[in-house]
Amino acid sequence: RLFRGWPCIPRLQLSSGCTHKCSFCTVPRVITDRSPADIIVDADSFKPLNFELVYIDDKTFGQSKNWRMLAELGLRIKLYNPEFRGFIVQSTATEVLRHAEEWVRDYWVRVVETGVETLDEATLRLWRKPHTAEQCREAGRLMYHLWWKYDTLWVPNIIFGIAGDERGPHNYGPTLDAVYHWRRQGHVPFMNPYILTQYADARGKVARSYA
Numbered sequence: 743r744l745f746r747g748w749p750c751i752p753r754l755q756l757s758s759g760c761t762h763k764c765s766f767c768t769v770p771r772v773i774t775d776r777s778p779a780d781i782i783v784d785a786d787s788f789k790p791l792n793f794e795l796v797y798i799d800d801k802t803f804g805q806s807k808n809w810r811m812l813a814e815l816g817l818r819i820k821l822y823n824p825e826f827r828g829f830i831v832q833s834t835a836t837e838v839l840r841h842a843e844e845w846v847r848d849y850w851v852r853v854v855e856t857g858v859e860t861l862d863e864a865t866l867r868l869w870r871k872p873h874t875a876e877q878c879r880e881a882g883r884l885m886y887h888l889w890w891k892y893d894t895l896w897v898p899n900i901i902f903g904i905a906g907d908e909r910g911p912h913n914y915g916p917t918l919d920a921v922y923h924w925r926r927q928g929h930v931p932f933m934n935p936y937i938l939t940q941y942a943d944a945r946g947k948v949a950r951s952y953a
Contacts, residue, residue: 745791746790749792752791753796753797754799755799756798756808756809757774757776757800757806759774762872764857765868765869765945766939789822795827795828796829800832801832802837805837828853829851829852830853830854835873835878839884853894856898858899858917860917861916879920886927888929889928896929897933899934900917901937902937
């Protein structure tokens with residue numbers, strides 16, 4: 743009710759948790775699916791709101807068993823809100839490469855947020871990320887194709903505040919060059935920056951120099 747009449751992006755959770763092992767993350771590694779009935783109640787609760795997009799709160803979209811509900815939910819929302827355009831999802835480069843075209847074509851996905859983090863291969867390995875730098879670049883090429891075909895947007899998440907190593911300060915050049923290239927192509931409206939923080943319950947050490 744607080745947002746009645748205001749332009750906003752409602753947030754809808756299908757599941758919680760993520761099975762990946764990224765060392766900086768604090769999200770539980772067990773996937774817990776919400777019941778379809780509860781998800782529908784939440785989606786219907788958005789009726790008084792002024793929105794075009796709905797943000798799906800799953801930390802790695804595609805891991806839950808119920809993500810295909812988006813086909814039904816998109817139609818349900820469109821019936822009461824003709825201005826509805828689709829969903830924003832967040833997922834990994836590997837999931838994007840496997841499923842993004844299906845999401846966009848059949849499940850109302852209009853914006854894909856992806857944890858690129860950095861294109862430095864050594865840092866990705868240290869953090870136990872589920873993708874390589876080349877897979878991120880390949881995901882960028884796929885999302886460019888989907889932008890041309892379906893007008894889908896891509897939002898890369900980038901981490902700043904990365905510690906240096908024996909090579910010296912962390913080199914953000916390749917990452918920022920790639921983001922600039924994606925922006926010039928037109929399918930990346932902005933990037934989502936995150937300042938690296940070492941939480942006590944993270945799965946590994948990340949805010950330190952590494953060898």
